[in-house]
Amino acid sequence: xxxxxxxxxxxxxxxxxxxxxxxxxxxxxxxxxxxxxxxxxxxxxxxxxxxxxxxxxxxxxxxxxxxxxxxxxxxxxxxxxxxxxxxxxxxxxxxxxxxxxxxxxxxxxxxxxxxxxxxxxxxxxxxxxxxxxxxxxxxxxxxxxx
Numbered sequence: 001x002x003x004x005x006x007x008x009x010x011x012x013x014x015x016x017x018x019x020x021x022x023x024x025x026x027x028x029x030x031x032x033x034x035x036x037x038x039x040x041x042x043x044x045x046x047x048x049x050x051x052x053x054x055x056x057x058x059x060x061x062x063x064x065x066x067x068x069x070x071x072x073x074x075x076x077x078x079x080x081x082x083x084x085x086x087x088x089x090x091x092x093x094x095x096x097x098x099x100x101x102x103x104x105x106x107x108x109x110x111x112x113x114x115x116x117x118x119x120x121x122x123x124x125x126x127x128x129x130x131x132x133x134x135x136x137x138x139x140x141x142x143x144x145x146x
Contacts, residue, residue, distance in 0.1 A: 034142040035059040037072060037125040049101040057094065058127030058142055068129065074099050075126040077143065079111055079119055086111060087126055097125065 040054035051074075058070045074097050076086040086107050090097045105115075113119045128141040 030062075031140055031142045033060065033062045034127065035061065036142045037070075037127045037144045039125055039144045051099045051101070051104070053097045053099070053123075053125065054095060055097065055125045055144065070127040070129060071131060072097060073126050073128070074123050075141075075143065076107060076111070076121055077124050078122040079108065079113065081120065084111055087128075088123075 035058060037058040038056040040056065042051065042053040044051050053074060055072065057072060060068060060070070072092050073090050074088045076084055076088065078084060088099055088107055089103045090099045092098075104121075108119060108121070109115060125144040126141050127143075
């Protein structure tokens with residue numbers, strides 16, 4: 001009888017402990033609290049096979065952690081008037097993004113454009129709080145306009 005009572009007591013205690021656990025709320029990126037990066041001038045250099053884009057960085061305005069650094073990349077948002085969302089591997093010096101033609105070509109091939117085929121591509125400056133390679137579309141981003 002003592003064993004049964006001990007087992008029941010342990011079960012009740014375990015049930016009480018589990019019922020006190022709260023479900024963890026995940027942080028959500030609110031893009032309304034971000035001033036979008038502003039696209040500046042751009043230049044294509046055929047000798048170095050690069051595209052260089054000048055931009056003004058995005059600004060976070062939430063009242064705390066406002067100095068948190070955004071990661072800026074170039075992203076493809078449409079190919080031949082079809083919407084896509086593909087961040088590209090770029091180098092960033094804080095106000096200039098540099099994209100190599102080979103990285104753009106690889107991304108277009110992955111999106112179904114055959115090598116040698118002409119495509120109409122729309123690029124934006126994308127600001128995110130995480131690396132583009134780890135983007136799971138859960139933490140969000142803010143794209144430049146125009």
